[in-house]
Amino acid sequence: MSATPDRHPDLHLDTFLVSAGRPLPEPGAPVNPPVVLSSTYVADGSVNYARAGNPTWDAFEEALGGLEGGRALVHASGMGAISAALSLVPAGGTVVAPDTTYNGTVQLLEALEQAGGTVRRRHATDTDGLVADLDGADLVWIESPTNPLMDVMDVRTVLDAARARGVVSVVDNTLPTPLGCRPLTLGADVVVHSATKYIAGHSDVLLGVTVVTDDAAGAEIGERLRRHRTLHGAIAGPLEVYLGLRGLRTLALRYERASANAAELATRLQGHPAAERVRYPGSGAMLSVDIAGDVHAAERVCAATRVWVHSTSLGGVESQLERRRRQPSEPETVPPNLIRLSVGIEHVDDLWTDLDQALRAAL
Structure with missing residues (x-):
């Protein structure tokens, strides 16, 4: 697990994105870290087997750790990272969570209950209820905005309350990205990313990341996460990690453009005859x-687009949409007519023209 790098002090995050995780600038050195394709290493080095480490991982972890202000660990997928974070809950333990989150997290929480644990669920905006539920809990799961309802939690208040009670706090920061929120600076213990999404950004790799604080408490949690990754084998391939780091270089540009597009589309959707409710976190x-x-009607919208891609992921350069309840595992708290929109970097007028004609086709 790589520590927060010190080669790039006081840089803006968009500059750090371009600079982090590169080899030292020595004469003749490559600008990019190499892809190390080896399962085995010569004895007595820092790594002896690829399930425990890889130099290509180190560069990616250095960059993500620096972005979040902590120490990062790469996993095979977002679900691998989520599974590792939830492994911090002791047998029979108690988790506090919003009643609607990413459906992979929902399924893991249900499995935790089936194994004898307890999950206390509250609406994401019920801050007082979430804080009250922290008494006697082992871990709190935070997702803001929630996926796919886009509810915004009072993250700082919940984190402050968790820390006061000694409850481990985990924040899924996939949707905001480190450019929108840095939960460790707000008091979180662990940050989770599906790096498949905005971090890598091109819909071509599966990756996950956990990040912990750069102190003694974080080191202890980080070692537990590392052990879980090594023993359960949810490790990332070096080529995927290389592509993830390459995608990370353009995160600031992609996120800025996609966010501007989303804000404009949210404005245009207000009052549209086919839009019963627009859920935009701001x-x-x-x-x-x-x-x-x-x-x-919702399915007709998804089927009628030409620029928007009808698919089940998010965070790529291409704009994507999906009726979420078509997924059998999606919570019933999600309205069956809800469509989730992941806005990409295309020209906003093309996105609007395509979406508007699809919406009107559903009327």
Whole structure:
């Protein structure tokens, strides 16, 4: 697990994105870190087997750790990172979580309950209820905005309350990215990313990341996360990690453009006859729309787009949309007519023209 780098002090984050994780600038050195394709290493070095480490991982972890202000660990996927974070809950332990989160997290929390644990669920905006539920809990799961309802939590208040009670706090920072929020600076213990999404940004790799604080408490949690990754084998391939770092270089540009597009689309959607409700958290590149009519109307919208890609992921350069309840595991708290929009970097007028004609086709 790489520590926060000290080669780039006092840089703006968008500059750090370009600079971090590169080899030392020695004469003849490559500008980019190499892809190390080896499962085995000569004895008595820092790594002896690729399930425990890889030099290509180090560069990526250095960059993500610096972005979040902590120490990073790369995982095979977002679910690998989420699984590792939830492994911090002791057997029979208690988790506090919003009643609607990413459906992979929902399924893992349900599995935790089936194994004898307890999950206390509250609406994401019920701050007083979430704080009250922290008494006697082992871990609190924070997601803001929530996926796909786009509800915004009072993250700082919940984190302050968790720290006061000795409850481990985990923040899924996939949607805001470190450019929108840096939870460790607010008091979080662990940050989780599906780096498949905005971090890598091109819909071509599966990656996850956990980040912990750069202190003794963080080192202890980080070692538990590392052990879970090594023993459970949810490790990332070096080529995927290399592509993730390459994608990270343009995060600031991609996120700025996609966020501006999302804000404009949210404004244009207000009052549209096919938009029953627009769910926009006020920043970032994600929003959701409840379609006027039934499930079939929402499906007609998804089927009628030409620029927007009908797909189940988010955070790529291409704009994507999906009726989330078509996924069997999606919580019933998600309206069946809700469409989640992941806004990309295309020209906003093309996105609007395509979306508007699809919405009107559903009326």
